[in-house]
Amino acid sequence: MRLVLLGAPGSGKGTQAKKLMGHFSIPEVSTGEILRKAVDDSTPLGNDARSFMEKGELVPDSIVLGLVHARLKQQDCNKGYIIDGFPRNEAQAAALDKMLSAIGAPITAVVSIEVSRDDLIKRMSGRRICKSCGQVYNIHFLPPRKEGTCDSCGGDFFQRNDDKEDTIKKRLDVYEARKASLIEYYGKRGMLKSITGTGPVHEVFRKVCDAVEGA
Numbered sequence: 001m002r003l004v005l006l007g008a009p010g011s012g013k014g015t016q017a018k019k020l021m022g023h024f025s026i027p028e029v030s031t032g033e034i035l036r037k038a039v040d041d042s043t044p045l046g047n048d049a050r051s052f053m054e055k056g057e058l059v060p061d062s063i064v065l066g067l068v069h070a071r072l073k074q075q076d077c078n079k080g081y082i083i084d085g086f087p088r089n090e091a092q093a094a095a096l097d098k099m100l101s102a103i104g105a106p107i108t109a110v111v112s113i114e115v116s117r118d119d120l121i122k123r124m125s126g127r128r129i130c131k132s133c134g135q136v137y138n139i140h141f142l143p144p145r146k147e148g149t150c151d152s153c154g155g156d157f158f159q160r161n162d163d164k165e166d167t168i169k170k171r172l173d174v175y176e177a178r179k180a181s182l183i184e185y186y187g188k189r190g191m192l193k194s195i196t197g198t199g200p201v202h203e204v205f206r207k208v209c210d211a212v213e214g215a
């Protein structure tokens with residue numbers, strides 16, 4: 001299965017991608033995660049991407065396309081993958097198709113996870129991540145048993161720089177401005193399945209699994 005997961009920032013794409021990765025034993029390719037690592041490591045590419053990310057803007061396609069191309073060529077992607085956070089615009093979608101048709105391995109499913117804007121803001125502003133093990137919590141919806149401490153490993157939490165309220169709104173505006181064209185792009189090709197992303201994680205997961213059946 002070669003799956004594209006669409007959805008606004010905070011829609012739960014990353015959480016669902018990680019569950020799918022375990023279920024189908026294929027890797028998750030998250031452009032946000034790849035870019036954040038490059039920024040943390042201060043690689044030349046990370047340094048170029050940093051200012052865009054801090055403002056909640058899209059990193060230029062020229063940077064992101066190279067990253068995705070390099071990642072999809074790695075051997076662990078041979079059996080399939082789940083792409084999360086890419087494409088973010090029609091040009092990226094077309095470039096992905098071109099990249100994959102060149103190797104005769106097109107995308108087999110596209111699932112869009114839909115969540116209302118109010119819920120997205122609450123989810124992102126409440127998101128806290130364990131510094132040690134990466135476990136994701138939400139102070140409103142999925143709090144740890146003991147405030148400020150990871151249930152799994154006892155680690156402390158951090159909040160992503162771009163999960164602050166002003167940047168969140170900017171990120172949602174950026175996503176919404178391009179969403180229609182992406183939905184149309186995949187809709188026209190008869191590939192798109194939309195599901196509601198509210199409710200418990202395991203229920204959303206079941207809906208995603210139903211949507212990708214046979215892909």
Ligand code: AMP
Nearest residue numbers: 009031032053057058059064085086088
């Ligand atoms: P995410 O974790 O997917 O919300 O991405 C965090 C940030 O990384 C975004 O706000 C963008 O600045 C950047 N980013 C992630 N994926 C892309 C992409 N496909 N195209 C451009 N910028 C991206």
